[in-house]
Amino acid sequence: MLKTLILLLPLLIKSTTARIGYFWHITDMHYDVNYTTLGDTSKMCWLGRQTNGGVRRLQPGPFGDYSCDSPWALVKSAADFMKKKHGDNIEFVLWTGDAGSHAASEPQKLLATMQNLTDLLRHTFSSQFVFPALGHGDVIGHHNHHHHGHPHAMTAHELYKNVADMWRFWLPSEALTSFQKGGYYTIENKGNRLRLIILNTNLYVRRGGASAPVRHPEAAASSSPGADDDPSGQFEWLEMVLDKSLRRREFVYVIGHAPPGADERGSSEGGPFQDKFNRRYLQIVRRYANIIAGQFFGHLHSDTFRVIYNDLGEPVNWLMVAPSVTPWRPPSDSGNPGLRLFKYDTDSGQILDYTQFYLELEEANQKGKAEWQPEYNLTTYYGLSEVTPRSLHRLAETFRHVADTELFERYVRATRVSTQPATHSYSSYLDSSSSSGLVDLAGSQGCEGACQRRHYCAVTRVAYPELQRCLRDDAVWSSRAPPTLAAPPLLLLLALTPLLTSR
Numbered sequence: 001m002l003k004t005l006i007l008l009l010p011l012l013i014k015s016t017t018a019r020i021g022y023f024w025h026i027t028d029m030h031y032d033v034n035y036t037t038l039g040d041t042s043k044m045c046w047l048g049r050q051t052n053g054g055v056r057r058l059q060p061g062p063f064g065d066y067s068c069d070s071p072w073a074l075v076k077s078a079a080d081f082m083k084k085k086h087g088d089n090i091e092f093v094l095w096t097g098d099a100g101s102h103a104a105s106e107p108q109k110l111l112a113t114m115q116n117l118t119d120l121l122r123h124t125f126s127s128q129f130v131f132p133a134l135g136h137g138d139v140i141g142h143h144n145h146h147h148h149g150h151p152h153a154m155t156a157h158e159l160y161k162n163v164a165d166m167w168r169f170w171l172p173s174e175a176l177t178s179f180q181k182g183g184y185y186t187i188e189n190k191g192n193r194l195r196l197i198i199l200n201t202n203l204y205v206r207r208g209g210a211s212a213p214v215r216h217p218e219a220a221a222s223s224s225p226g227a228d229d230d231p232s233g234q235f236e237w238l239e240m241v242l243d244k245s246l247r248r249r250e251f252v253y254v255i256g257h258a259p260p261g262a263d264e265r266g267s268s269e270g271g272p273f274q275d276k277f278n279r280r281y282l283q284i285v286r287r288y289a290n291i292i293a294g295q296f297f298g299h300l301h302s303d304t305f306r307v308i309y310n311d312l313g314e315p316v317n318w319l320m321v322a323p324s325v326t327p328w329r330p331p332s333d334s335g336n337p338g339l340r341l342f343k344y345d346t347d348s349g350q351i352l353d354y355t356q357f358y359l360e361l362e363e364a365n366q367k368g369k370a371e372w373q374p375e376y377n378l379t380t381y382y383g384l385s386e387v388t389p390r391s392l393h394r395l396a397e398t399f400r401h402v403a404d405t406e407l408f409e410r411y412v413r414a415t416r417v418s419t420q421p422a423t424h425s426y427s428s429y430l431d432s433s434s435s436s437g438l439v440d441l442a443g444s445q446g447c448e449g450a451c452q453r454r455h456y457c458a459v460t461r462v463a464y465p466e467l468q469r470c471l472r473d474d475a476v477w478s479s480r481a482p483p484t485l486a487a488p489p490l491l492l493l494l495a496l497t498p499l500l501t502s503r
Contacts, residue, residue, distance in 0.1 A: 021091040021346040024082050026339055027257075027298030028135070028324030031113055032069035032101035035060070041067045044103055061365025066334035066419075069101045070326045075117065077359070077370035078325050078339055079124040085357070085372075086341055092196075093125055096298040097135025097257035102328070104137065107154050111162055114138060118166050129170050133198045134183045135257040135299070136205050136272075139163065156183075182232030186241050194293070194349040195245050197238065199256035201299075203231040204277035235280055242288040251293040251349035254285075259297035259321050261306050261462035264415075264455045265333060270464040272299060282463055285317055286310055289389075293349030295319035301329035303338065303356065303414045304455075306462050307393050315389035320354075323417050327361055335417035336361050339372065351387045354378045358417050375418055382407060399456040400477065405448075412447045412455070453477055 032044065037060055039045035045060040045068035060067075064074045082093075100113040121130045139159040154162070157180070164171070164179045175185035183200030230236055245252050260281050262271035273281065285292060285308055295317070301324040308317040323338035336358045343353045358375045378384065384391045399408045447455065456477075457470035470476045 019346045020352070021344055022086055022089065023091050023342050023344070024086065024093045024339065025096070025296055025320075025322045025342060026078065026082070026093065026325065027096040027322050028098040028301055028326055029075050029078070029117060030069040030098055030101055030137075030324065030326035030328070031072065031075050031117060032103070033072075033109075033113065034101070034103075035064075035068060035071040037062055037071075039068075041065050044068050044101070045071075061361070062368060063359065063364045063370055064327050064337070064361055066327045066361065069103075069328050070337070074337060074359075074370070075325060076120065077364075077372070078337065079120050081357070081370070081372040082339060083124045087125065088127065090125075090128055091346065092128060093121065093130040094255055094296055095121065095130055095132040096255060096296065096322070097133050098137050098298065098324075099135065100137055102137070107139070107159065110138065111159075111166075114163065115166055122169055129187075131170065131187060131196055131198055131255065132167055133255055133257050134163070134200050134202055136202050139183075139202075157181075178237070182234055182237075184232075184234050184237065192347050193248075193250045194346065195241070195250045195252050197241055197252055197254050199238070199254065200232070200234060201256040201258040201272070201297075203234055204273045204281070205258050206272065206274055229276070229280075235284070239284060242284070242291065246288065246291055250291065252288070252291050253349060254292055254295045254319075256297055258299040259295075259306065259319055262458050262464070262467050263300050263302075264304065264458035265302070270467070275464050278462075278464060282308065289316040292317055294344075294351050297321050298324065301326070301335070303417060304411075305392060305459060307389060307396055307460055308462055309393075309460075315393035318387075318389050318392050323356075323358075323415075333416070335415075335419045338375070338417045353387065356414070356417075360418070376410075376414065381410060381414070393460075396456065396459045399452065399459065405452075408447075408452065408455070415455075 034044070034046045036045065036047045039047050039060055041058060041060050045065055060071075062071070062073050063077065064071055099117045100110045104110050104113065118132075139156070160180050160183050163183075164176050167179075168176060171179065171185060172187075175187060178185040183202065185198050187196040187198070189195065242252065244250075258272040260271065260273055260278050271278070285295070289308070289310070297319060298321065300321050302321060303323040304321045306319045306321070307315050308319070310316045322340045323335060325337045325339070327334055327337055329335055338359075339357045341355045341357065342351060343355075344351050355377050356375045357372050359370055359372050364370045378387065382395050384395065395407065398404075399411065401408065453471065457467055461467040461470045
């Protein structure tokens with residue numbers, strides 16, 4: 001035991017001298033070129049669209065509206081704030097997709113929108129690298145996924161080439177080659193042991209709802225062998241890169257647009273990924289959990305997280321979902337715009353903390369000035385001593401408490417980015433879309449009963465069959481005893497130190 005302690009001491013000493021770094025995460029800007037303060041808030045804040053009877057709702061503000069996507073003033077204020085708050089002393093920026101409006105449908109206009117936002121981030125962070133991921137609406141659009149018959153229709157690979165040319169300033173040649181193949185790439189940081197893997201989650205998402213069997217058209221565009229089970233060969237590539245990182249003793253961040261697992265506000269049948277892709281992704285994460293130091297996604301327009309467990313029920317990894325810049329969050333909830341700044345150990349990739357920033361939209365519109373401010377600090381807000389699968393598991397277990405709901409209430413407030421819920425935001429869609437037979441007993445202004453259960457199950461059951469069991473099996477929900485977990489090695493070492501030194 002004493003020999004083990006001596007071998008571990010260099011690691012303990014090194015951890016106290018680790019270099020601290022920062023990176024931004026921005027996602028789902030959904031810039032709408034048609035937004036105008038003269039527009040109709042019931043019609044995406046577009047001009048010339050009136051409600052029945054010719055009566056127009058209140059006009060939207062200069063920085064946006066909860067019923068609409070982002071105006072330029074909002075996305076510009078976000079970039080300006082990032083630069084002012086932490087611009088020159090950051091390591092990189094993660095941009096996880098969905099540049100254009102939810103109403104966008106023409107490929108050329110979507111590319112023009114992406115170019116505008118690319119130019120904005122490039123000029124904002126002229127000395128830093130931005131690592132973007134494709135969103136499911138970036139190259140295909142939300143409403144007209146195939147663009148059949150459109151005079152400027154493109155294949156998926158033509159779109160990859162166009163976007164690769166756009167992002168050439170940030171990506172090395174090897175990453176560009178990979179991106180042009182399938183919209184994914186990896187970044188090797190030669191200065192430390194951290195590698196970034198940027199996925200194209202469009203290859204796995206469903207189109208037309210969680211229960212729809214049809215994949216995103218980009219998946220069908222792949223002509224590689226076994227494309228039906230591995231579109232564009234991304235899974236094979238991912239495992240190859242992770243295996244290489246394992247041999248090199250690298251730590252890895254996995255980045256993408258749509259996360260695995262389910263949206264806590266969506267259907268109980270599943271989430272963005274097809275089930276077989278969700279299962280395979282989780283298998284890979286479990287296999288390489290020891291070197292995956294973090295997973296970062298967007299898409300849900302919500303501030304949440306997920307815990308991934310191994311076959312023994314032990315927490316082995318986590319993923320963070322950052323809230324969107326756009327305030328509009330379909331189908332039935334909206335929130336303030338958000339930005340996230342991570343603090344991490346640049347050698348190990350260990351996430352140490354993050355600060356969530358937000359813009360109080362109504363206040364900004366009233367003042368005519370965007371004043372972004374901190375919403376919360378992760379470790380302080382939830383009382384965490386560290387950011388690990390184990391600590392996030394323990395946090396998630398408190399979401400089942402009925403008597404003491406303080407931490408869960410904080411979590412729900414964070415998911416809404418400090419906005420009050422709309423009168424229809426939770427109970428209406430739980431009663432109508434959930435097939436679990438649960439009824440939300442809290443009413444529209446709270447999140448208890450079915451709503452609370454839904455959040456807990458979405459956070460802790462990323463595999464769809466486990467999610468469905470959690471939602472439907474009262475025994476799973478009522479059990480208050482978390483899985484038996486082995487003591488963390490460092491805590492065990494510290495506990496044994498007095499015994500060792502007393503001899």
